[in-house]
Amino acid sequence: MADVNRRWLLAQRPSGNLKDSDFAFVREAVPVPGDGEFLVKVTHLSFDPTQRGWLQADSYLPAVKIGEVVRAGAAGEVVVSNNPKFPVGTKVQGAFGWQDYCITDGKGFWPTAALFPGVTPEQALGIFGTTGLTAYFGLLDVGQPKAGEVVLISGAAGATGSIVGQIAKAIGCTAIGIAGGKAKCDWVTGTAGFDACIDYKSEPVAQRIRQLAPKGVNVVFENVGGEILDAALGNLAMHARVVLCGGISSYNAASADEIVGIKNYMAITVNRARMEGFIVLDYAPRFGEGVQALAKWMAEGKITSAEDIQHGLENAPSTLRRLFEGKNFGKQLLAL
């Protein structure tokens, strides 16, 4: 075991695009666990657009404080333990943050094998972590799609969006994705099995939605916001459901003036539609149900998950930036 714990701390509140100088890379002694505590060697970090918000301000979780380790979901292995529930060798997951080692009493952490035996750390943070569960509960509980309906998904080649479309297909819906670039759109239709994918970087989005769904879209699963959400609202079917999962196009805005608002909001009234947000953490009591359903679809070959794995703790800031540069393909992870 190394005797140094490398850690990324928040150095300042970011403004606009994330910079290396927003973070400080420090080396500290590996902490020694006290009574009831254990030490985790972090093996994989999860990267999620919401981390950008955690660095900025209090929201559904308190903001990371200046000087604190950067918060992130992670997987690891217990290497020293004074806690009989987490013996040495246990694979665990939780919000360990951007560091080599994390000390904990186990509250808010759980053995990875509790999901099901044989699950990999990559799957535990992706398809069977909050990413896959966001897709599952956001689409099925909030979107309430019925077989035969049309589901439109932005961020379709991303971690969440790619699973949403595959669930939609598994339950008999038509899935139309929106993603940036030909390679991503080809993957969305070819590998993830969506019926169509609109390249928002080279195609007129509103017009293409109208061509692909002439009777309107029944469910919009929104990950991007701004102009893309507006194009979707202009193409709603009667009684459509708009699931506001996220709005990544605005997360790097330095001020509200840089955020593109929606113009087509009256389409919600005219179509008697519903637009609703949700936070996946509220579904924690039902996570087991989601994991089981996702595992079943995976075993049946109806869902495939893509992971984009970068390497080296020193690359944590640039790995987070990949999400906002559209560089990630599927779930963004970093192996330590």
Ligand SMILES: NC(=O)c1ccc[n+]([C@@H]2O[C@H](COP(=O)([O-])OP(=O)(O)OC[C@H]3O[C@@H](n4cnc5c(N)ncnc54)[C@H](OP(=O)(O)O)[C@@H]3O)[C@@H](O)[C@H]2O)c1
């Ligand atoms: N509500 C919840 O509980 C919850 C939970 C998890 C995630 N989320 C939200 O779900 C969304 C997807 O998260 P994820 O973890 O699955 O990330 P992701 O989709 O794997 O990665 C982000 C993707 O967003 C796209 N993007 C980035 N900047 C963009 C911009 N300015 N305009 C259009 N597209 C842009 C890029 O794809 P392209 O190359 O295709 O542009 C990028 O690959 C995020 O909005 C996130 O905040 C919400």
